[in-house]
Amino acid sequence: MQLKVKDLIVDTPSLFTQERLNIQLEPGECLVVQGEMGCGKTSLFNTLVGIAKPYAGQVLFNNISFELLNELDVIQLRKSQGVIFDRPALLSNQTVEQNLLLCADRFYQDDSHLKHAEQLSFLINEFNVSHLLTLRPHQLSQSQSSIIAIIRALFHQPSILLWDAALSGLDNLSHERMLKKLFDLKQEGVSLVLFSDHTREMHHLADQVLRLKKNEVPGHEAI
Amino acid sequence: MPSFGVFVIQLLLSSVNALRNRAIGRQVYTVQVFFSGFEALGLISLVACVLGGLVMYVGFDFFVSIGQAPWIYFLLNMIVLRDVAPFLISFILLARSGTAISTELGNMKVNKEVAALQVMGIGIMEYLVLPRIWAMVTSLFVLGCFFTATGILSAYLVAILILNISHVEFWQFMFQAISLLDLGLMAAKLILCGFMLAALSCYFGLSVNQSVTEVPQFMIKTVGYSVLSVTLINGVGILIYLTMNEFSF
Numbered sequence: 045m046q047l048k049v050k051d052l053i054v055d056t057p058s059l060f061t062q063e064r065l066n067i068q069l070e071p072g073e074c075l076v077v078q079g080e081m082g083c084g085k086t087s088l089f090n091t092l093v094g095i096a097k098p099y100a101g102q103v104l105f106n107n108i109s110f111e112l113l114n115e116l117d118v119i120q121l122r123k124s125q126g127v128i129f130d131r132p133a134l135l136s137n138q139t140v141e142q143n144l145l146l147c148a149d150r151f152y153q154d155d156s157h158l159k160h161a162e163q164l165s166f167l168i169n170e171f172n173v174s175h176l177l178t179l180r181p182h183q184l185s186q187s188q189s190s191i192i193a194i195i196r197a198l199f200h201q202p203s204i205l206l207w208d209a210a211l212s213g214l215d216n217l218s219h220e221r222m223l224k225k226l227f228d229l230k231q232e233g234v235s236l237v238l239f240s241d242h243t244r245e246m247h248h249l250a251d252q253v254l255r256l257k258k259n260e261v262p263g264h265e266a267i
Numbered sequence: 268m269p270s271f272g273v274f275v276i277q278l279l280l281s282s283v284n285a286l287r288n289r290a291i292g293r294q295v296y297t298v299q300v301f302f303s304g305f306e307a308l309g310l311i312s313l314v315a316c317v318l319g320g321l322v323m324y325v326g327f328d329f330f331v332s333i334g335q336a337p338w339i340y341f342l343l344n345m346i347v348l349r350d351v352a353p354f355l356i357s358f359i360l361l362a363r364s365g366t367a368i369s370t371e372l373g374n375m376k377v378n379k380e381v382a383a384l385q386v387m388g389i390g391i392m393e394y395l396v397l398p399r400i401w402a403m404v405t406s407l408f409v410l411g412c413f414f415t416a417t418g419i420l421s422a423y424l425v426a427i428l429i430l431n432i433s434h435v436e437f438w439q440f441m442f443q444a445i446s447l448l449d450l451g452l453m454a455a456k457l458i459l460c461g462f463m464l465a466a467l468s469c470y471f472g473l474s475v476n477q478s479v480t481e482v483p484q485f486m487i488k489t490v491g492y493s494v495l496s497v498t499l500i501n502g503v504g505i506l507i508y509l510t511m512n513e514f515s516f
Contacts, residue, residue, distance in 0.1 A: 095382050115284070115390075122388030133383035136375070137298075150389050196387075 045203035052101035056087035074236040079256030089208040126202035130209035132189035134181040141177040187215040210240035281392035292398035303364040304406030319418030323425040340444035347418030349449040353456040369489040372472025373482035400465040407461035463496040
C-alpha cells in the first residue's frame with residue numbers, strides 16, 4: 045500500500061513540524077521514524093493511523109484520505125492496515141483468544157469466519173502462543189502481550205503495518221523472530237512504517253528514515 | 268470529545284449499524300446485564316422487602332388512626348411503584364454500574380484499548396456504548412419490576428401475618444390503587460433513567476484523554492450529571508402525573 049503524507053502539520057503542543065512534512069512510501073518500502081523523547085513521534089503516529097486529526101495537510105493511503113470516506117469505506121481501509129501501539133492495548137476484560145477473534149467475529153460472520161479463524165491459528169502457531177489463549181491480558185508478561193498485539197495487527201494480512209515503538213517490550217528471542225518477520229513482510233510487499241530507536245536493526249530494514257528533533261525541521265532522507 | 272448532544276445523535280445514528288450487526292455487542296450486553304441487573308437483584312430485593320414491609324407496618328396504623336385505612340395502598344403504590352422506586356433503583360444502579368462503566372471506559376481510553384478498537388475498524392458506539400446502554404435500560408426496567416413485585420409481596424406478608432388484613436381486602440385495595448398511568452409512568456421513568464445513566468457514564472468515560480488522574484475526575488462528573496438527570500426525569504414524571512390525574516383519594 046502506498047502512503048503519501050502531503051504538507052502535514054501534526055496537531056501537538058510541541059509542534060516539531062511547524063514546517064510541513066511530506067513523505068511518499070511505495071508498497072514494500074520501509075519508513076523508519078526516529079527521534080528523541082517528546083519530539084512528537086507518537087503524535088505523528090496517531091495522525092498517520094487516523095485517530096488524531098492533522099492540524100493541516102493530508103495523510104493518504106493509496107491516494108485515499110480517511111476524512112473523505114464513509115463509515116463502510118473506513119472499515120475497508122482499516123482492514124488493510126495493521127496498527128500496533130506503543131503498548132499492547134489488549135482488551136483487559138477479554139481473554140487472549142477473544143482479543144484475537146474480535147475482528148473475525150466482527151467482520152466475518154458468514155462461512156469465511158472459519159477461514160479467518162484458521163489464518164489466526166496459523167499466526168498463533170507461528171508465534172508459538174497457543175498456550176496463552178485462555179489467559180487474560182493482566183496474566184501475560186510484557187513480551188507476551190506485545191506478541192499478541194502483533195498477531196492481532198497481522199490478522200487481516202495488512203498491506204501496510206504501522207508500529208509505534210517497534211520491537212520494544214520484546215524479549216531477545218521474540219525480538220529476533222519479529223525482526224525476521226518484518227523482513228518477510230517487506231519481501232511480500234507490505235509497506236512498513238516503524239517508529240523506533242533500534243537504529244542498528246532498523247538500518248538494514250529502512251528505505252527511508254525520518255529524524256524528528258524538538259523544535260526543528262524534521263530531516264528526511266532516503267537510503 | 269463532542270458535546271453530549273452530538274454524542275447522543277451519534278449514538279442514535281450508530282444504532283442503525285448496530286442493528287445490522289448485533290453479534291459484536293452481544294457479549295458486552297450479556298456481561299453488562301449480568302453485572303448491572305443480575306448481581307444487583309439481591310440488594311434490590313432487600314431494599315424493596317424492607318421498604319414495602321415497613322411502609323405497610325408503620326403506615327397502616329397511622330392511616331387507621333385518621334380513619335383512612337385505604338390510603339396506605341396509594342402510599343404503597345407511590346413508594347414501591349410509581350415515584351420512589353424508579354428514583355431509588357436509578358441511584359443504586361448509578362452507584363453500582365454507572366461509576367463502574369465510567370471508570371472502565373476511562374481506563375480503556377488511557378490504555379489505548381479504545382484506540383485499538385478504532386484502528387481495527389470496530390465502531391466504539393456499536394461495540395462499547397450501545398450494548399451498555401441497552402443493558403442498563405434492560406437491567407433498570409427488570410429491576411424496577413422486581414422491586415415493585417417484591418415490595419408489594421413484602422407489604423402483603425406484613426398485612427396478613429402481622430396486621431390481620433385479609434387476602435381479598437389487600438389485593439382488592441392494592442389493585443384499585445394502581446392505574447395504567449402509574450405503570451406507564453414507572454416504565455417511562457425507568458427506561459429514560461436507564462438511558463441517561465448509561466449514556467452519561469459512557470460519555471464521561473470516553474471523555475478521558477490520556478491521564479489516569481482524569482478517570483476519577485470524569486467519574487465525579489458522571490455522578491453529578493446523572494443525579495441531576497435522574498432527579499429531573501423523576502420530577503417531570505411527578506408533574507405529568509399531577510397534571511393528568513387529579514390528586515384525590
